[in-house]
Amino acid sequence: MKISKPRGTRDFLPEETAHRRHVESIMRNVVTHWGYHEIITPTFEHLDLFTLKSGEGIIGEIYNFTDKGDRDLSLRPELTAPAMRMYVNGMQSRPLPLKLFYFENCFRYERPQKGRFREFWQFGVEVIGSKSPHADAEVIALAEKMVESAGIKGDIHVGHLGVIRHILQELDGEEQTRIMRFVDKKDDKGLDDYLESINATAELREQLFELVSISGENAIEKAREIVGSLPELDRFELLLDLLEGYGVDFSVDFGIARGLDYYTGMVFEIYAEGLGAQNxxxxxxxxxxxxxxxxxxxxxxxxxxxxxxxxxVCTLEPKPIPGVVVVATDDTRIEAIDIATKLREYVPVYLDIMERNFRNQLSHANNVEADYVVIVGKKEVEAGKVTLKEMASGEQGLTTLDEALELILR
Structure with a gap:
C-alpha cells in the first residue's frame, strides 16, 4: 500500500533542505548578533493556552485533540502564546527586558493554498518587559534586517492601534474587535455596514474612515487634526524618529489593525514582491x-x-562545498576508511557501502556529480599517497593526502 504525505504538508528533498537551512542560518546569525536568545517550546500545548488568547473560534482553525488522559490539547498554531506561557512558568525572576527568539514549525487546520500550508515554519522574536518606543523601534529594525538578510527588500508599514482605539473608546470590547477585523481586511463596505448596524455616531464613522486612510508623509499631523493631541501619538512620533535613526525605510499606515485583540500599541507589517495577494x-x-x-x-x-x-522569493543559494568520493579496491577498503575519516574533518565525503567494484565506484562518483575522486588503490597505499582526480577536467595525479586536501579546498 502506498501512503502519501498528509494534505497541507510537504517533503523537503536534500537540495531544498540545504537551501532552507542556509537561509535559516543567515537569519539566526542576525538575531543572535542583536543579543537575542533562542527558546524552544513544546509542539503541543493545553488547548486553553490558545483559546484564552484568541477565543473559542480558533478551535475550528487548529489541530486539537483529547489525549489518553482525557486532556484537551492542541498542536501549536503559533508561538507567541507558548513563549508568554514559558515566561510565566519559569522566567519571571529574570532581569528585564528579556530578548527571545524561536524558529519552529506550527500547525493550522485550514484549506491549503499557494503560500499557506497546514504545517508551516515561523521565525519569531519577543521582547518582554519594555513598553518603551525604543523597544518597538529595535524590534522593527531587527525584522527589517532579518528579511533583508534573506536577500528580500521588504515594504514596511507601521501603525498604532492606540490611536484607533481612542476613537472607538465609547464602544464595547466585542464591537471594537469586530471593527478591527474589518479594518485589518481593508473591507470598507463591511466596516460601514457594521458601524451602521451598531448605530455608531456619524462623528465616529467619519473619524475612523479618515484615520485608517492616513498613510505616507505628515501622517502624525493628519492624525492630530482628527483626534487631537494624544500621548499615543507622541510615543508614535518618537518611534518614527528612532526608526529613522536605525535607517529603516518605512511608511506610516494607520490602516494596519492586525485583527487580533491582544495588540495594544505599535503594529507593523512587511510585504515582499513576487508573492501575489499573500505578500x-x-x-x-x-x-x-x-x-x-x-x-x-x-x-x-x-x-x-x-x-x-x-x-x-528568496534567491540566496548556499555556497557550493566540494563533493568528494573515496574509491577503493577490495583489498584497500580498510585504508580507504581511514582516508575518508580524515577528509571528513574538512569536506563531505562519500565512501562506498554497497560493495561496488572499483569501476562501478567510479561510475557512481560520476552519477552523483562529485567534484573530486580520491583513489585509494594498492599502489597508492604502498606509496603512502592517494590519486586525486578532478572530475570536471579529468586531470589526476599521485599526491599526499595533505596536498590533495589543499587542492580540494582551494
Missing amino acids: QVCGGGSYQLIQLFGGGDVPSTGFGIGFDRIME
Missing part, C-alpha cells in the same frame, strides 16, 4: 498577554516571520 512576510507589534496567562502586567513587543513565504 505579507512579517507582522508584529506591542501587546499584553502575560497577565492573561497568570503573570504580572508585563508589556511585550514582537513579530513573526513566515519562513515559507520568505523561501518562495
